[in-house]
Amino acid sequence: MSGAWEVRVDPIECAGHLLCVELLPERLRVDDWGYPMVDGRPVSGELLAHARRAAAACPTLALRLNRRETGKEAERG
Amino acid sequence: MSLLTDVRAPAPAVLPRLLGDAGMRAAGRARPVRRGALTTMLDAAGLRGRGGAGFPVAAKVRAVRRATGLRRPVVVANGVESEPLSHKDALLLRSFPHLVLDGLTLLAHEVGATRAYLGVAAGAVEVDDVTAALHRRPRDVEVEVVEVPHRYVASESSALLSWIDGGAAVPYVRPPWEAERGVGGRPTLVHNVETLAQVALLAYYGVHWFRAVGQPDEPGTFLLTVDGAVATRGVYEVAAGTPLADVLERAGVALDADTAVLTGGYLGRWLRGAAVRSASVSRAGMDAAGGALGAGVVHVLPPESCPLAETARVATYLAEQSAGQCGPCRYGLAALAEAMRALAWWPDADAQAANRIRRWGEMVKGRGACRHPDGAGGFLVSAVDAFADHVDGHVGHGACAAAARELRSAR
Ligand SMILES: Cc1cc2nc3c(=O)[nH]c(=O)nc-3n(C[C@H](O)[C@H](O)[C@H](O)COP(=O)(O)O)c2cc1C
Ligand code: SF4
Ligand code: SF4
DSSP states (O other): OTTOEEEEEOTTTOOOOOHHHHHOTTTEEEOTTSOEEEOOOOBOTHHHHHHHHHHHHOTTOOEEEEEOOSSGGGGOO | OOTTOOTTSOOTTSSOSTTSHHHHHHTTOOOOOOTTHHHHHHHHHTOBOSSSSOOBHHHHHHHHHHHOSSSOOEEEEEEOOOOTTOOHHHHHHHHOHHHHHHHHHHHHHHHTOSEEEEEEETTOTHHHHHHHHHHTSOSSSEEEEEEEOSOGGGGSHHHHHHHHTTSOSSOOOOSSOTTTSOGGGSOEEEEEHHHHHHHHHHHHHOHHHHHTSBOSSSBSEEEEEEEESOSSOEEEEEETTOBHHHHHHHTTOOOOTTOEEEESSTTSEEEETHHHHHOBSSHHHHHHHTOOOTTTEEEEOOTTSOHHHHHHHHHHHHHHHSOSOSHHHHHHHHHHHHHHHHHHHOTTOOTTHHHHHHHHHHHTTTOSSSSHHHHHHHHHHHHHHHTHHHHHHHHHHOSOHHHHHHHHHHO
């Protein structure tokens, strides 16, 4: 069960402070306008603690740590 | 059930269907279908949404039915058609409002909804047409016509739901998905009005009739808005799989190696020359050629105009129409539009401009609360790809005469 996590950025809440990129460079990069890009790879093990810290540090709580849900995408339209 | 063979049904292969005899006969005559049976028919028919995303209708209906516990679901018809190059939805609402309302009612019964909304562009003439049509129908499903403000992204599904709920007509972040929590927190089914009219035809004439035209994986017909440098502009109904070249021939276009067509709409893709010839009217047929079915737009570029200047104009519009809530969309589309304007009009357009557009077009993908940046980015990248020779010309010699003319006329 522990492997299935992923980081997401809420693009409306995110104000581009980039604290998250400093705390989780393993999964986040900065785009050309100063906003974080997630690479979509799952987060697990030791990295999960870093991800939690990054999510907690986000001033607008825009960085989310979600259980990786497969099949959910199928409902969008 | 007698739904599969209806002796009164016009021959299935006779087109137009939706906009012809078949539509005329079925309009306003929807017969109730046993709960659950319509979903089965939708599955068997392989009907996909016609609002742009092309998602299977049956899957959306099922998702809403799954989410419906104690909360009554809501059905929403999207007839806003904010895409400036598309006129098919307006035509349907004006000429066949009952067919749209039949589909809406059938789907409402299917998911157990008693309340529905029909979104239409604020102040549009269609408001009167559908209002008049509603007065002549039974009130088993209460349908409210909602006028939606003029902004490109106001017709995106979450923006539409937010507006219906009394909020701003701007998209929100999902999840929660519409099917689980939409209008008033209720499970909500949102469909384009052409999709609804197709549902009405399917329910009236049956699966066999429905699938008799089109292709096994994409059956039925599509409505296309054919416009631009054509002899006969208008909304065409064509069988899925029809070569795009045939559609253009019908519209009186003499195809040559340079003919450029914007497919899908402002969030679509440019096709040119051989790619135009290889495309066919279906999602797969457009995608394979590098085009997009999108909202069914087929817009032929006038040969005398500069494609880069046209694209820059649209890019500027799309950047302005961003809801501006998401950083990558707000700043990314502004940067993309600026780069495109530089390429089109600046005397010193640099060689890197096209690469910057490719990089940024990729960078904005999936970065917003809605798909506006994805579509806009893809549209711009398709322009620098399809018109690489024009890009080279502008970079080497500055804006062409056509671009300069366009700039003057825009002032
Ligand atoms: C920027 C944007 C604008 C949209 N505008 C429309 C529109 O005007 N009409 C429409 O039916 N769908 C529009 N859509 C698609 C809707 O979000 C939604 O997918 C569609 O209404 C669902 O109907 P369908 O399943 O029948 O295609 C738009 C999407 C985006 C991203
Ligand atoms: S810390 Fe939060 S607000 Fe700042 S860039 Fe990261 S996600 Fe965005
Ligand atoms: S992606 Fe762009 S258009 Fe969509 S909600 Fe965000 S800012 Fe608005």
